[in-house]
Amino acid sequence: MAASARLPAGAVSAAPEPPRPAPGFADALRDALYAALITLGLSIPLLALRTEQGPNGLVLEPRWGLVAACCGIVFVGRLLLRLLGLRAVPSRRSMAARGAVTTRAEPERQSGFALSALLGPVFLGIAVTFPLLAYLSAGGLTESRYWVDLGILILTYVMLGWGLNIVVGLAGLLDLGYVAFYAVGAYSYALLATTFSLSFWICLPLAGILAAFWGILLGFPVLRLRGDYLAIVTLAFGEIIRLVLINWVDVTGGGAGISSIPRVTFFGIPFTNDETGFLGWMRWLLGWRDGAQGSLGWLFGPEGPTFSPMHRIIFLYYLILVLALITNLVTLRLRRLPVGRAWEALREDEIACRSLGINTTSTKLTAFAIGAMFGGFAGSFFAVRQGFISPESFNFLESATILAIVVLGGMGSQIGVAIAAVAMVGGPEMLRNLGFLSHVFGSGFDPNEYRFLLFGMGMVLMMIWRPRGLISVREPSVVLRERRAISGSHVKEGHG
Amino acid sequence: MHASLMDLIAWLGVDPNFVQQLINGLTLGSIYGLIAIGYTMVFGIIGMVNFAHGDVFMLSAFIALIFFLVLTTIIGIGSVALALFIVMLIAMVLTSLWGWALERLAYRPLRGSFRLAPLISAIGVSIFLSNFVQVAQGARNKPTPPMLPDVIPLFERDGYVVALSYKQLIIMLTTIVVLAIFWFVVQRTSLGRAQRACEQDRKMAALVGIDVDRTIALTFVLGAGLAAIAGTMYLLYYGVVNFADGFVPGVKAFTAAVLGGIGSLPGAVIGGLIIGLVEVLWSAYFSIAYKDVAAFCILIIVLTFMPSGLLGRPEVEKV
Structure with missing residues (x-):
């Protein structure tokens, strides 16, 4: 499908390039x-x-x-x-031809559409059952920790990718400083929790609101900017936030960061191995009391349910899964609302947008704010998961990674972003497991050193090979008579 | 003449610290200006922000460092100034080769692709280059042996000696000479004419027989060559280089290019000098910690209120 779908209709009549x-x-x-x-x-x-x-x-x-x-x-x-x-x-010739696609949706694309429609449930199924799969394949709760941690990491990037997708993919505003909102969210939670000892569940919405506020604050000065200028200004904004975090030692702890951030609770119940903690809650839930097995107690044998630190990790996994799915759901619903349609209209043609009476100011600001809000949620999750944050976690490389995930996934495609996050985060992680290569290259060889080297090379190759991303079909937000997929090459990438 | 000028400055009652900072700022600004030309030329000709340019600059500083060590420790050239001159030429050649290769491999295949592709590719190149240097040369700071520590005292006032170091003199003179040569190339040679033609209209330039691909490649080569001079000067001035040193000077040089009006060559140099001065004066009078924040704030302010910069042409919005 890939080869035939990429041929534009104009080139079909002409003979394909003669064999050289x-x-x-x-x-x-x-x-x-x-x-x-x-x-x-x-x-x-x-x-x-x-x-x-x-x-x-x-x-x-x-x-x-x-x-x-x-x-x-x-x-x-x-x-x-x-x-x-x-x-x-x-x-160059095939490149130019590919860029100049002006055809209707071709029938072959429908299969890609069906495929990507199928991918969603499959991915969701894997994501929901992932801790169980990891438990079964690793053969124990503690042994599966590495995999669940990796799952959390990937899902964090999926969520960040979906959040940035609102700004870049839907509204067409190129944001290279997305990590700033991630940082705002993380520091909001860390500071609120360590200074006022507020619970995570209160801080989470607060962090989102604060990040959205910063999104609007950034949005105002950049309203008039377009294209690469916008990209550079957002990059500068991200760097400013990071530099302030480093230098404002009184509040942020400077380069040393903030440590001993309170851990996540099970909706108020701490993950501890005693009666007032998660263990007690499990016992209460299962009706287990001092050896008297309750309705479900037979599952656990005479000593009843036991607590494991992994419970917290698995809870974190499902927490980020739910947060990511909320991001996805909100995005999908927003696309059908007037504001979502305005975003996409803005991406397609800003001047036409303005002449149709769409308020581009508020459209851009809502895109920045909502994208930033999800970045803030992800940031406060990051802080609660790590327990320690420092400005070095929020450098430009993070922004570049998130942007690369969005672009690699095919801007605007939700499932593409998820696949790209798995590839971009999981792929380099797999390099750690290539220790056997040290037998080939000598004992000093550490494949992990080459992560970002390969990452950078991958970004270039990706742009050459598939500039439109992995998933090159888009779902139209408005349907006339029949549902058809549209090719990614029909979708403009926006002006700003 | 020299003495009387200094007497005049002293008589005017200018704060000697201010004069010293002015000298420091102009030196730093020369380096930024040299890098900024690379940004502004590439943006002018293909309309893309060559995000990796800062890392090309860092790479050239490493090349300069290694050849400086080769010349002084292995070959044993005694004169630091001569060694620096040779190092600068070698660094220019090798960095230009890098610039050419990057254009050929990472940017040329994307011409005619969608608008974001070259920018993302450039970000990829930037990450690749800094990590390549990290893997090849290690993550530590690389200090050079002390070079040219002598200074020329200019005047003294209230016990504060204002001095121009040999390094600063060399940096400023080199910048002036290089810019003069460069200006000649752009204004008077056929390459410069081809460049300006491509900048105005690539398709028309191709129609009148200009090899556009070659011109663009040469633009990258020239930009990389200027970055190599900046890299050598940076190494001379700070005496230390690190694989991560490309990013911040890169962004500042881009700021300089934008401030001067992107696409304008004199604008890039003026912008570089202004950014250098602002950074140094800010560090001297306000807070050294927030000097980068000051530079980035200038970028945001300029782009918001004066998007076409000091000498740039205003962008026309077309339907």
Whole structure:
């Protein structure tokens, strides 16, 4: 489907690109040699000579073997690519043709539509049963901790992605400082809880409101900006928030952050191993009292239900799942409301929007505010889960990750964002499990070091390979007569 | 002449600390200006914010550091100034190669793609470059051996000696010379003409026989070359470099480009000088902790109230 769907109708009548004559071996060899030479030039100082701190200043440590290996890999790779007639990079012509899609929805797209409609329930099912699956596959509650923690991390990014999707995907406002709202949410909870000892359940809505307030505050000055300017200003805003968090030591604790943030409670009942805590609540629920088994007590044997610290983790998992689903639900419902339609209209054409009498000011501000609110919720969840926050958790890389999730998922596609979050967060995490590679590359090899290197490369490759994201079909918000999917390439990415 | 000028300043009763900060600010501003030209040229010609430019600058500082070490410790060149000059040339060549390769691999395939694609790709390149340097060179700060510690005392007042260091002199002179050469390239050579033509209308430029792809590639090469000069100067001035040093100077240089009017080359330099001055004066008189906040606030204020900058052309909104 992928290949045929990507061909625009205009190109169907024209013959597909004629098979190019197989390049001569000499040509390919020369080309590969150039590539290897360029690699040599690029890697000469940085890879070949490593600066190490010696007793009297820096000393250089030569690593010519590494450079030779890199050049060799590039040479062989390029040679093979050329000989097989493949292109590492799509040709300009096909690229331009792909950009100029002006056709109606093609029938093939419907299958993609059905597929993405099916993906939702499947993903939801996996998400709901994930702790159970982890428990069964890891063979114990404590053993499954790693997987549940990973699930929490992924769901946090799913929620952030969905929140940012409102701003970027629906309203078409490119926000590179989304992490600021995440930080506002996290610090709101941390400060309210440590200063006024408020419960998480009171702080959660407060954090959302405060983040939304900051969203409006950011929204006002950037109302007139468009495109890359908007992106840079939001980036600057994110950095300002982080720098203030670092430097305002009296309130935020500076670079040391805030520690011993109160943990989450089970709606007021602490997760502790005693009668007043979660254990007591479980016993009460199951009707278990001093050996007298209640209605469900037979499940647990004579000693009754036992408490495990994992209960808190699993509770956190379901908490973030519910928060993420609320984000999704609210987004889906908002798309059908006038404000949601105004967002999408704004993304498609701001000038037309204004001439139709849509108040672009309030439309943009609501997008910023609601997106920020969900960022704030996610932030306060982050704080309650970690128990410790510092400004370093809210750097630009986080914003870039969230934006990459939204773009990779296909802007505006909810399920795409979820898939992208799994790929972007779960993928690098899997690198940790590649420890066996140290047998190949020597004992000093830590695949985890290469996480962000690969992450950056992945972002570039993704833009080249599928600039419209993984899920390239969009669900229309207004339907005339029959429901059809629309291609992602019909959807504009907005002006601002 | 020299003495009388200084006497004049002293007689005018200018705060010597202010004069010193002015010198420091102009030095820093020269570095920002050199980086800003890379932003403004690329934005002018293909309308994209080359987000990775700050990291290219950081990369060039590393290249300069390594070659400086090679020249002084392995080859044994005694004169620091000569070593620096050679290092600057090598760094320019190698960084330009990086600039060319990045354009070829990460930006050219995206031309004609949707608007966000190059920006996201550039963010990816930025993350890649800083982590590449981290993996290849380690995460620690890399201090250089002390270079050119001498200063020229200008005048003294109330026991406060205002001095211009050799470093600052070199940085300012280099910037002036490089900008003059660069100005000549853009105004008088066929490459410059092709660049300006592409900036005005890429399609028409192609129709009159300009190789647009080549021109764009050369723009990246020129930008990277200027960033390499800035990187060498940065290394000379601060004497230390770290893999994460690209981001903040990058954003500040972008601010400078926006402040001067994006697309305008003299604007970029003026913007760089202003940002450098603001940062240094802010650190000196208000709070050193919030100097970056001051620079970012300028960015927001300028974009909000004067989106076309000091020397830029106003953007026309088309239907």
